Amino acid sequence: MKINIKKQSGIYTLTSEQILSISLEKAWEFFTVPTNLDKITPKEMDFKITNNPPEKTYLGQIITYKIGILPFLKSNWITEITHFESPLKNETRKGFFVDEQRFGPYAMWHHEHHFEETTNGDVKMTDIVNFKLPFGILGDLLAGFYVKNKVKFIFESRFKILEKLFNQSK
16 A cells, blocks of 8 residues: 655645556546445545436536535535546556545645556556645644544545455455
8 A cells, every 4th residue: 555645835745556456447437437436435434425426527527525524524525527538548548537626625625536557457546635724824733633644544445445346356
């Protein structure tokens, strides 16, 4: 498991890498179905998509959620797909999409999802999440440690869930 989180200029950056023992086509098909986010988000987050997105992700798509940010405290969250490049339509066999927060609990949220076919036919999946807390230095002092660890927990949990879904035969 490769998960790294750092902070620079008030912005946290989490990077997560995982090799999935599936084809690029299968990975892209799974991760571009918005409702599959429910399957890979830890239950503790009490995550729920609140609009009814189409079956496939597309450029400009808006997805709305409710997410538990603290015990007994839920937040509305709205993201937009701002970039979308299918790895199935180019020679490099690399692709990505980006979701950005439009409204929600963060001052900034920019999440890149990268997919690349490896030489042995597996998929290297890389997530890069840049986020900033609201309320500047005060928000950082009051909640920085907690939120940083919560985001890290989400991706550690996601890693384990994806291992079970796609890498059981390893």
